[in-house]
Amino acid sequence: MELVKTIIKMDEIVKDKQSHQQTIGYVATMGYLHEGHLNLVKQARNDCDIVVMSIFVNPLQFGPNEDFESYPRDEERDKQLAEDAGVDYLFMPTVSEMYPTESFMKIRVEKGTDVLCGASRPGHFDGVATVVMKLFQIIEPTKAYFGLKDAQQVAIIKNMVKTFNLKLDIVACPTVREEDGLAKSSRNVYLSEKERALAPQLAMSLNEAKMLMEKGMHSRADIISFLQQKMQQISLGKTDYVDVLSFPALEAKELLKGDVIVALAYQFEKARLIDNILVTIKEEL
Amino acid sequence: MELVKTIIKMDEIVKDKQSHQQTIGYVATMGYLHEGHLNLVKQARNDCDIVVMSIFVNPLQFGPNEDFESYPRDEERDKQLAEDAGVDYLFMPTVSEMYPTESFMKIRVEKGTDVLCGASRPGHFDGVATVVMKLFQIIEPTKAYFGLKDAQQVAIIKNMVKTFNLKLDIVACPTVREEDGLAKSSRNVYLSEKERALAPQLAMSLNEAKMLMEKGMHSRADIISFLQQKMQQISLGKTDYVDVLSFPALEAKELLKGDVIVALAYQFEKARLIDNILVTIKEEL
Numbered sequence: 015m016e017l018v019k020t021i022i023k024m025d026e027i028v029k030d031k032q033s034h035q036q037t038i039g040y041v042a043t044m045g046y047l048h049e050g051h052l053n054l055v056k057q058a059r060n061d062c063d064i065v066v067m068s069i070f071v072n073p074l075q076f077g078p079n080e081d082f083e084s085y086p087r088d089e090e091r092d093k094q095l096a097e098d099a100g101v102d103y104l105f106m107p108t109v110s111e112m113y114p115t116e117s118f119m120k121i122r123v124e125k126g127t128d129v130l131c132g133a134s135r136p137g138h139f140d141g142v143a144t145v146v147m148k149l150f151q152i153i154e155p156t157k158a159y160f161g162l163k164d165a166q167q168v169a170i171i172k173n174m175v176k177t178f179n180l181k182l183d184i185v186a187c188p189t190v191r192e193e194d195g196l197a198k199s200s201r202n203v204y205l206s207e208k209e210r211a212l213a214p215q216l217a218m219s220l221n222e223a224k225m226l227m228e229k230g231m232h233s234r235a236d237i238i239s240f241l242q243q244k245m246q247q248i249s250l251g252k253t254d255y256v257d258v259l260s261f262p263a264l265e266a267k268e269l270l271k272g273d274v275i276v277a278l279a280y281q282f283e284k285a286r287l288i289d290n291i292l293v294t295i296k297e298e299l
Numbered sequence: 300m301e302l303v304k305t306i307i308k309m310d311e312i313v314k315d316k317q318s319h320q321q322t323i324g325y326v327a328t329m330g331y332l333h334e335g336h337l338n339l340v341k342q343a344r345n346d347c348d349i350v351v352m353s354i355f356v357n358p359l360q361f362g363p364n365e366d367f368e369s370y371p372r373d374e375e376r377d378k379q380l381a382e383d384a385g386v387d388y389l390f391m392p393t394v395s396e397m398y399p400t401e402s403f404m405k406i407r408v409e410k411g412t413d414v415l416c417g418a419s420r421p422g423h424f425d426g427v428a429t430v431v432m433k434l435f436q437i438i439e440p441t442k443a444y445f446g447l448k449d450a451q452q453v454a455i456i457k458n459m460v461k462t463f464n465l466k467l468d469i470v471a472c473p474t475v476r477e478e479d480g481l482a483k484s485s486r487n488v489y490l491s492e493k494e495r496a497l498a499p500q501l502a503m504s505l506n507e508a509k510m511l512m513e514k515g516m517h518s519r520a521d522i523i524s525f526l527q528q529k530m531q532q533i534s535l536g537k538t539d540y541v542d543v544l545s546f547p548a549l550e551a552k553e554l555l556k557g558d559v560i561v562a563l564a565y566q567f568e569k570a571r572l573i574d575n576i577l578v579t580i581k582e583e584l
């Protein structure tokens with residue numbers, strides 16, 4: 015694995031790979047790698063000639079009161095994990111390499127930001143879209159891999175690719191789960207024993223909602239109400255949000271059809287867990 | 300010359316040219332071609348293997364009270380002029396080809412828009428940047444050619460290339476002028492005989508300002524005041540603006556240094572003329 019610190023060096027590598035008709039699989043991360051990231055690398059390794067991972071904690075996507083400074087970092091461990099997973103090039107630019115001057119412009123996301131986790135983080139997805147656009151231009155991936163755990167991010171990046179006619183495929187990879195269905199997350203360690211026993215009910219409820227939808231329950235209000243009841247039964251914490259939206263447009267429409275995301279966030283004492291499921295509702299004949 | 304109407308067809312052409320290591324020179328226009336556009340083609344023809352021109356009247360860059368509907372169009376004449384100038388591929392997408400759905404996001408230009416012509420056109424450069432980003436992604440030019448007549452547009456596109464790490468060169472081409480120095484413009488036909496006789500004073504005054512700057516007058520206020528006096532002497536119309544800004548950042552700094560643009564707009568009875576000159580101020584030892 016080669017460690018790349020500068021854009022100019024990354025450009026050279028990309029140019030060389032392109033001249034040899036090699037496909038580039040790309041995994042964008044903010045580091046502190048976990049199984050979810052490594053699963054993306056595995057998928058990229060499987061599909062593409064070359065795998066590039068970036069680790070960049072992007073200040074632009076943190077709000078003024080958010081944890082940019084204290085965001086967890088472990089460079090040495092990340093390098094080892096990336097190499098072991100089969101990354102060929104690990105791109106780790108500094109903040110001044112990515113943002114050498116005060117910025118003249120950014121991408122402003124105008125839809126799909128005021129729902130789910132975006133509702134409480136104004137400007138967050140502008141920062142995500144802007145840095146991902148930059149990284150896509152630098153790395154010119156054939157395919158870029160994102161985890162569906164953060165489905166809103168996947169949706170917005172898919173919309174960006176469409177809006178700006180970017181020539182790459184976004185591969186949305188399924189959430190990695192524990193055996194009992196709980197979505198893997200570094201926050202799961204904050205769960206008490208009792209909470210940990212109840213937490214799989216999030217994924218189970220999403221699965222039940224999916225089955226109901228597949229069986230013909232196509233009213234957004236009905237699905238939301240079903241899930242809210244389910245969440246109330248957990249009793250040890252409280253529901254942050256439950257929503258059902260079109261995917262990737264993230265629009266709220268009462269009659270559900272086509273690709274739909276069912277998503278929720280639940281606040282336990284110390285850990286706020288999120289989970290979601292994608293459902294495709296077949297057109298009725 | 301091949302006429303291309305769809306993005307998918309344009310993608311195929313670009314892919315084919317890239318696989319043969321051919322360089323692509325690109326001229327973006329809104330049609331109604333004039334000598335300025337053809338001069339850009341000539342330059343592209345000279346530098347690159349393939350020349351692509353686009354003609355697309357971009358609704359996104361027109362304000363609600365601006366002339367999108369009545370913007371002059373002459374497709375047949377444009378095709379003939381483009382072919383005669385040596386364009387290989389003329390990309391003419393429809394509005395629905397470029398904007399198939401309501402848009403999810405756009406580029407928001409945060410600097411350099413509230414000066415010069417941008418001051419009276421809020422949102423104009425967001426629309427320009429967004430469509431140019433799309434066109435760059437579709438056409439993947441090696442070099443893209445823009446006329447310095449619209450220096451603010453050139454500045455903002457240069458800033459966009461830098462902000463988003465786009466891999467292409469922006470070639471800024473000098474304004475095409477009449478023999479007496481008047482910048483060519485389709486609006487010059489609206490000048491009365493008397494006005495036409497006075498109009499070259501715009502370019503002459505810019506040249507005098509340049510000489511003063513090269514001789515050591517490095518105060519922004521002094522240059523502006525010199526030009527305002529010059530403009531007042533024309534007497535048949537009135538000054539819209541005179542400004543001196545860093546280029547391409549378009550910042551107003553009292554002590555002029557490095558690359559600087561001196562720009563003005565002058566309102567005659569029917570024609571509003573703009574002109575500008577770039578000056579590089581050498582660092583003093």
